[in-house]
Structures are given as structure tokens and as C-alpha cells.
Amino acid sequence: xxxxxxxxxxxxxxxxxxxxxxxxxxxxxxxxxxxxxxCKCSFELFNHHFLSVNIDKAFRRTRExxxxxxxxxxxxxxxxxxxxxxxxxxxxLAGTAGLAGYTNFxxxxxxxxxxxxxxxxLFLILAVYHSQDRLVFYSQNGRTPLVTLFNRNPxxxxxxxxxxxxxxxxxxxxxxxxxxxxxxxxxxELKEHRCLMEKxxxxxxxxxxxxxxILDRHR
Numbered sequence: 001x002x003x004x005x006x007x008x009x010x011x012x013x014x015x016x017x018x019x020x021x022x023x024x025x026x027x028x029x030x031x032x033x034x035x036x037x038x039c040k041c042s043f044e045l046f047n048h049h050f051l052s053v054n055i056d057k058a059f060r061r062t063r064e065x066x067x068x069x070x071x072x073x074x075x076x077x078x079x080x081x082x083x084x085x086x087x088x089x090x091x092x093l094a095g096t097a098g099l100a101g102y103t104n105f106x107x108x109x110x111x112x113x114x115x116x117x118x119x120x121x122l123f124l125i126l127a128v129y130h131s132q133d134r135l136v137f138y139s140q141n142g143r144t145p146l147v148t149l150f151n152r153n154p155x156x157x158x159x160x161x162x163x164x165x166x167x168x169x170x171x172x173x174x175x176x177x178x179x180x181x182x183x184x185x186x187x188x189e190l191k192e193h194r195c196l197m198e199k200x201x202x203x204x205x206x207x208x209x210x211x212x213x214i215l216d217r218h219r
Contacts, residue, residue, distance in 0.1 A: 027169065030162040032153045036128050041150070045069075045166060049173040051147065065201050067146060069166075070173030071189040076135040076163070078151070086127035093120035135163070140174075141186060141217050142193055142210030144202055190214050 027045040034040075038058035045051055049070060055063040097116035100109045137147040152159060177185050190211060197207035 028162060028165050030149075030158070032150045034150055034153065036125075043147070043149075043162070045169060048169055049176070051166075053147065063201060065196060065199050067192050067196065068173065068188065069170045070177040071139050071192050072137050072146065072170050073140050074167045074170040074174065076137050076149070079132065079134045079136050081130075081132050083127045083130035086123050086130060090120050090123040090127055093117075093123060137170075139189060139193065139210065141189055141214045143213055144193065144206055144210045146196070146202075186214050186217055
């Protein structure tokens with residue numbers, strides 16, 4: 001048994017034994033595709049309390065994992081980041097290209113306008129690539145980002161439907177875990193984090209930080 005499990009399992013009652021899972025029954029699924037980032041993601045809620053995630057990115061190995069959604073915070077946090085540096089570079093180059101194309105201020109203005117226009121286009125692509133609008137679900141006590149959804153993808157209605165069902169099932173799973181003694185509930189969350197670390201979903205450093213936060217709750 002891992003050291004952290006011993007620490008948070010010092011209770012008169014025995015730790016809850018893992019039960020064999022029921023036959024897998026899908027509750028709802030969601031598929032997302034981000035063409036700019038060459039990323040395809042699929043999410044499947046099953047048996048009310050579990051989530052299956054498949055992330056396929058170009059030039060990277062496919063990541064697949066499952067987790068008990070009872071360890072998640074039901075309130076996602078929106079992560080909105082805009083690549084202002086690339087946008088500024090795009091604006092400057094596009095403006096200069098326009099000036100060069102419509103005036104004779106520069107030598108070989110037409111050629112220069114084309115070159116600057118191509119460069120501006122590249123910076124625009126970089127700006128879109130490095131900008132992101134996401135909804136992130138964190139673990140309750142470890143505060144580790146475990147589920148990330150592209151906002152308004154594939155469309156707002158489809159995403160909103162999935163999130164509504166997802167958050168309702170998280171709350172239901174949370175309620176079920178609340179019937180477990182507090183320390184054993186923390187043990188469930190810690191085991192989920194360790195499994196994700198062993199699968200390479202979260203880093204060793206991220207796991208250590210999460211473990212510290214979870215053990216702090218025990219103290």
C-alpha cells in the first residue's frame with residue numbers, strides 16, 4: 001500500500017474494497033474537433049459516475065483515460081487566453097502590407113506587399129493557434145485540471161447539453177461519495193490522481209502537488 005493511503009486510512013473501519021464495475025452503459029457522449037490545433041477529443045459519460053476521455057493530437061500519442069467523476073468540482077472554470085503578441089505582429093504587418101500595396105512609398109512595393117501579407121497571415125495563424133477558450137473541470141481537493149472542453153465546440157447548444165448532464169452527474173457522484181467517511185473519500189481522490197499520473201495524464205510534479213493538497217485536507 002502506498003504511504004499516502006496509509007496516512008489517510010487510519011480509521012476504525014476497513015477501507016472500502018473496490019467493487020467490480022457494472023456493464024458499461026453510455027449516458028451521453030461528446031465529440032470535439034479543433035482543426036487549428038489538429039486535435040480531436042471524445043468524451044463519454046457511462047454508468048452515471050464515470051467519464052471516458054480520448055484525446056488525439058497530431059504528432060503525439062493518443063491519450064485515453066477514465067476517471068470517477070465524483071472527485072471533480074462540478075463548477076468548471078473558463079480559461080480564456082488571447083495571443084496578443086501575435087495579433088499585434090499581424091496588425092503591424094497587415095497595415096504595412098496595405099500601405100505598400102496602395103502607395104509607392106517603398107521600392108518594389110508590390111513584391112514587398114506580398115511578402116508582408118504572407119508574414120501577416122502566418123502570424124494570424126499563430127495567434128489563433130496559441131489563443132484558447134476552454135472550460136476546465138478541476139479535482140475537488142487536489143485542484144488539478146482533469147477534464148478540458150473546447151468552448152462552443154462543436155456548437156454552443158450541444159456543448160451546453162453535455163455540460164448540464166455532466167455537472168448533474170458530478171453532483172450525484174459527489175453525494176454518493178459523501179456517504180463514505182471523509183478520509184476514505186480523500187483516499188478515492190488520491191488513487192484517481194495516482195492512476196492518472198501512472199498513465200502519463202498528469203505529471204509527477206503535478207501529482208505531488210495534488211497529493212500535498214489532499215493530505216493537507218486530512219490534517
